[in-house]
Amino acid sequence: MPLSKPFVTLSNAARRCSVRSAQTLDLEDNVTSKVRKVALAGLAAASALALLAGCGQAPSESKSTKAASKFLPCMVSDSGGFDDHSFNQLGYEGLVATAKKLNSKFKTAESKTASDFAPNINSMVDQNCNLIITVGFNLADATKKAAKSNSDTDFAIIDDNSIDAPNVKPIIFDTAQAAFLGGYAAASFSKTGVVGTFGGQQIPTVTIFMDGFADGVKYYNQQKGKNVQVVGWNVDSQKGSFTGGFDANDTAKQVAQGIIDQGADVIMPVGGPIYQSAAQAIDEANSAGKSISMIGVDADVYNTDKSVRSILLTSVMKGIKPSTSAVIEQSAKGDFSNTPYVGTLKNDGVGLAPFHDFASKVDSNLKAELDKIKAGIIDGSITVTSPASPKS
Numbered sequence: 001m002p003l004s005k006p007f008v009t010l011s012n013a014a015r016r017c018s019v020r021s022a023q024t025l026d027l028e029d030n031v032t033s034k035v036r037k038v039a040l041a042g043l044a045a046a047s048a049l050a051l052l053a054g055c056g057q058a059p060s061e062s063k064s065t066k067a068a069s070k071f072l073p074c075m076v077s078d079s080g081g082f083d084d085h086s087f088n089q090l091g092y093e094g095l096v097a098t099a100k101k102l103n104s105k106f107k108t109a110e111s112k113t114a115s116d117f118a119p120n121i122n123s124m125v126d127q128n129c130n131l132i133i134t135v136g137f138n139l140a141d142a143t144k145k146a147a148k149s150n151s152d153t154d155f156a157i158i159d160d161n162s163i164d165a166p167n168v169k170p171i172i173f174d175t176a177q178a179a180f181l182g183g184y185a186a187a188s189f190s191k192t193g194v195v196g197t198f199g200g201q202q203i204p205t206v207t208i209f210m211d212g213f214a215d216g217v218k219y220y221n222q223q224k225g226k227n228v229q230v231v232g233w234n235v236d237s238q239k240g241s242f243t244g245g246f247d248a249n250d251t252a253k254q255v256a257q258g259i260i261d262q263g264a265d266v267i268m269p270v271g272g273p274i275y276q277s278a279a280q281a282i283d284e285a286n287s288a289g290k291s292i293s294m295i296g297v298d299a300d301v302y303n304t305d306k307s308v309r310s311i312l313l314t315s316v317m318k319g320i321k322p323s324t325s326a327v328i329e330q331s332a333k334g335d336f337s338n339t340p341y342v343g344t345l346k347n348d349g350v351g352l353a354p355f356h357d358f359a360s361k362v363d364s365n366l367k368a369e370l371d372k373i374k375a376g377i378i379d380g381s382i383t384v385t386s387p388a389s390p391k392s
Helices: 012-016 028-044 046-053 087-102 114-126 137-149 175-189 204-224 250-261 274-287 306-311 320-332 366-379
Strands: 019-022 073-076 106-109 131-135 154-158 168-173 194-199 229-231 266-270 293-298 312-318 341-343 350-352
Touching (some): 106 114, 114 137, 131 137, 137 154, 175 204, 175 293, 175 312, 194 204, 194 250, 204 229, 204 266, 250 266, 250 274, 266 274, 274 293, 293 306, 306 312, 320 341
Parallel strands (some): 073 131, 131 154, 266 293
């Protein structure tokens, strides 16, 4: 899912709000502007208006105001918050855009810790939300319980496929496919012959990135006769480096530094804001004479966070925004179903972002090679699997 425009970044004050309501499209400014224009026109042409007064009723406005929708979509974030420049924010952007399209209000609840999940979901239920979208694997238990107790409410959950209920729609992504391309690109770009990855928590939606990344490096080695090493994750043992959460903090920076200390010059942090801590470690290492780059995840981080552009090689993307929009529109039309949405390379539900500022620095043949690999994954001639891959 190519993302061509920057996301709206929420203020810190907005993050502190637990439950927020968004208003429908406000037309007051337009109405005020029209009144002023009419008033000025009246002063300039009073006699003309007097003549027209006897000629019948004036024509009405050709445009009609769209009636406000009674449908109320709602969203509950994971602990990363809606300004994580990643999957929470992508979901939020999809919610905002679709509510505007439907001319409906929307509500959100932002979670700070796991203890907020159930209360936030229940708050959305209490406010009569028609569709409640929960963002992230970690909200699965709370979502399942709420859905069971509120069978008339539609639910959707991003990054989880564990709930079997008629009113819960999974929104999931085979990100191993896109991460495979990212691993191949990392191996091609590496000068030290070592690349690395680490995650926030060892959960399927994180390790699927790491599996694809490592397998992409392995494929590069097979095709090129090279021996680029991966540190931070072992596909066979399913063991690696994790920060224990998704916060940008000293722990995340230390884990990133550990990857750097092992010689990695391309690093892919997987887990929302933890990339910000990795960027700090990378910037410090580069200031000391190294040349290290980073691969973002979920969004095209080049667009969502300008502060890391100078070190961003590319991003492994999920189509969270369009998939969220599609599910909201289906629910609003009464077409909701519990059939999972599965994002793949074939349906553009996952993808590799452009190289942006690094386009002139990568191998001149790399884009063509990646296009060929992508086609191979889509037609099945190149197999990309992960223990965490969605089961369809």
